[in-house]
Amino acid sequence: MPAREPKRIYSPSAIEKWFDRLCSPWEKSFDREELRVGRGLYRECHVRELQLDPETLIVHRRNGREDVYSVVEWENGAPSVRSGTTDKLEGRALAAAGLYEAEELIATEVSPLPPDDKRPEPPAPDISPPAKPVPEPEQGPPPHMRLRLSATTQGVRLCGFWIEEQNEKPAFGSLRGNEGDKIAPRHREMLIRLTGKAKHAGFVFRPGKSDFILRDALAIPSFVRRDLPRWRGIFDVEADPRLQVFSDGVRKVSIKAKAREIDGKGVGLDWSAWIDGEVLARSHAQTLLRRPGHIVISPELGLLRIDAGQSADLADLSTQGDDGAQVPIPYYMLFSMFQSETLPLELSPELAAWRDRVMGPPDEGLVDLPPTLREYQRRGVAWMRHLLANGCHCLLADEMGLGKTAQVLALLATTPAEGLPSLIVCPASVVPVWKAEAAKFFPHLRLEALSSNRNWEHCHEPIIWVSSYTQLRRHRHLVAQRQFAYAVLDEAQFIKNPDAKITQVCSSLKAQRRIAVTGTPVENRELDLWSIFRFLMPGLLGSRGRMEKLAATDPKTLRERLSRQVAPFILRRSKTEVASELPPKVESIMNCPLTQLQNSEYQRLAREGLASFGDDLNKSVQERTLPFFTLLTRLRQTCCDPGLLPWTDCNPRQSGKIIALLDKLHELVDHGRKAVVFSQFASLLHRVEKVVREDFPDLPVEMLTGSTTNREKPVSAFQNTEGAAIMLVSLKAGGTGITLSAAEYVFLLDPWWNPAVEAQAIDRVHRIGQDRTVFIYRLIASGTIEERIEKLKEQKRDLFDGTVGRLADMSRFSNYFSSLADLMGTGTPAESDEGPE
DSSP, X not given: OOOSSOEEEOOHHHHHHHHHHHTSOGGGGSOHHHHHHHHHHHHTTOXXXXXXXXXXXXXXXXXXXXXXXXXXXXXXXXXXEEESSSOHHHHHHHHHHHHHHHHHHHHHHOOOOOTTOOOOOOOOOOOSOTTSOOOOXXXXXXXXXXXXXXXETTEEEEEEEEEETTEEEESSGGGSSSSOOOOOHHHHHHHHHHHHHHHHHTOEEETTTTEEEEOOTTTHHHIIIIIHHHHHHHSEEEXXXXXXXXXXXXXXXEEEEEEEESTTSOEEEEEEEEETTEEOOHHHHHHHHHSTTSOEEETTTEEEEEOHHHHHHHHTOOOBOTTSOBOOBOTTHHHHHHTOSSOOEEXXXXXXXXXXXXXXXXXXXXXXXXTTSOHHHHHHHHHHHHHHHTTOOEEEOOOTTSOHHHHHHHHHHHSOOTTOOEEEEEOGGGHHHHHHHHHHHOTTSOEEEEOSHHHHHTTTSSSEEEEEXXXXXXXXXXXXXXXXXXXXXXXXXXXXOTTSHHHHHHHTOOEEEEEEEOSOSOSSSHHHHHHHHHHHSTTTTOOHHHHXXXXXXXXXXXXXXXXXXXXXXXXXXXXXXXXXXXOOEEEEEEEEOOOHHHHHHHHXXXXXXXXXXXXXXXXXXXXXXXXXXXXXXHHHHHHHOGGGSTTOOOOGGGOHHHHHHHHHXXXXXXXXXXXXXXXXXXXHHHHHHHHHHHHOTTSOEEEEOTTOSOSHHHHHHHHHOOSOEEEEEEHHHHSSSOOOTTOOEEEESSOOSOHHHHHHHHTTTSSTTOOSOEEEEEEEETTSHHHHHHHHXXXXXXGGGSSSSOOOOTTOGGGTOSSHHIIIIISXXXXXXXXXX
């Protein structure tokens, strides 16, 4: 901690010299930032030593282990600064702090001028006619100054007056520096003494108003309790009696709200503010609500601040315009307030009835639904229709394979909106699926693909338009010109990144009814869900900043709060709950020993990685992100097949995984079984295809990757083939929008960190229409990074269900592993009680 009093070295002659200099407006020689930092150094007592001689002022401070100094000299009526540091701001700020210290020193050391002082006043610049003599300095008793302190909404105001022959003259006018007034010698001492004390207390001089103001709300109580009594012993002080209310410090204000309807357009909130059981005037409540979390200065009531717990919630619920008028908020925002434990809310009878309707059961007597829908799908349509009819929007998050597309199409078919078009946005690979499903089960629905400017020009027609996310982003300039009845986002996890352009385009869609559809609403972090609900119901989950802060400080509380807030608007059902006819799935780990070549390459990469990055995993992730993830990719490629490395040319049978896969396929093919093989690496699938065709020349082998132009062809061929067949699928291309229920076996060649990606792949096979047990095999390279991650996923499985089937981001390695060696397979996983941020 810095010492309260710096070491001061000075002489009487130096005091006299700097006394005259500091009467000038020297602060004009520094810019605003230099003064701000300098005042901070002065008030926080960082000045270590002050040396004052007639010509120079030298000020020292300690910055860490370094001694920093600045030298101030007086040139041409203003301070000139040179410093021992290369940081210009630091040097000049330290000089300003030294000048403030000098003012305080002079204010305490200078002697009052005696009444018979015969010293002439220093001559003023010759601006009068030459014939007019310069007047002699005034004689007489010492001057009398009266100070007036008043309480204002800006803070404590300080005015000064000279009392001469019962007349008052403003004392601070000559401090403005832009008038010809001179400060008489008999006035200087009192002004410099007052100025030093005022600045020390935190007052700031306002040249335009010729007064001082103390705005710092946290400094006001200390001034009233401690400094004001001392001032009374030095100066003639007239103090506003209301100042005493500030001595109690900051008073906590509680906020209550009454909710009512505003002309059927939304909800209005009538706020009231309370202190110690007494309600405050409406004007005080409005002022406090405009500044939640800030201290409000009231001359009548003192320093007021809304309770900290309430301030955070109020920041997300601003319902008052700049003119004080009510701004309606959506009805659904009441559910955000229901989850607040700090904001008491009283509902009008009409809103209480609305809430009960929303929370009540939907009408399931939907006789107009097609008989092809299963019972749980009929309930899903009824649930969506119920929420939309009551001014809310919804997220259909059924587990993959339960027919979310059919449910949404049934809603659009049975609850149409007259006169307006609707829009479905989905991945490009899923556009044909929507069209095919509509043609098969709802032939009267007219679905058209949006794929060009020509289409967009006609998209005002009251039909259902289907657009890929890519096409929507390309035509974002046309989105703002359209009004839709329904806006549906399929695979809504595509907008999980709130900063992505496609997320911003989707959030700007204008639609009467909004629906999000995804089996994995949370893939990586809680912010995924926030982004989806920003599209559905902006404001429901609060601000992004609040969510990110809570995710970093208290993820458990955040997950619990999210679960409560989204519960009325999200429907998630698992296959085990609603599709009891589905056969079970059996998941197994296939440990695949590394071949000699694999092991050699893996160990070499590990050694080079440790030599390059060191063992500080967190530092590597933060400071060398791209090279670090390149190393991880090379390690994963080695685990799969050393032939994926750009410098290695070898037979695919040098891969332990491919050897294990071929052994298993021999068994399956002999029994006429079908299998799907997934991988993140398309190049690995091509190498697998080569050896499969060598071992099974007559076996049908289909391939689906990102370069496949006709996705339906290989899927249809695989589904309709009699007997054994193999389907090779890249996770990126085949994770959504296809059905492979003809298969019984799933092989995951390179398990990914995020279980959601694996779940999407598995559900291509284990879905409605499957009538046999599905066997899933994860191929794991023994003793490698894959084994470490797989064990970690098992240990952290409890984290995945905290919100809505929450799945943690396994790529945030530093949350789970103590070192790089630990991650690569030579250490022990770090214990952790919480998931990633």
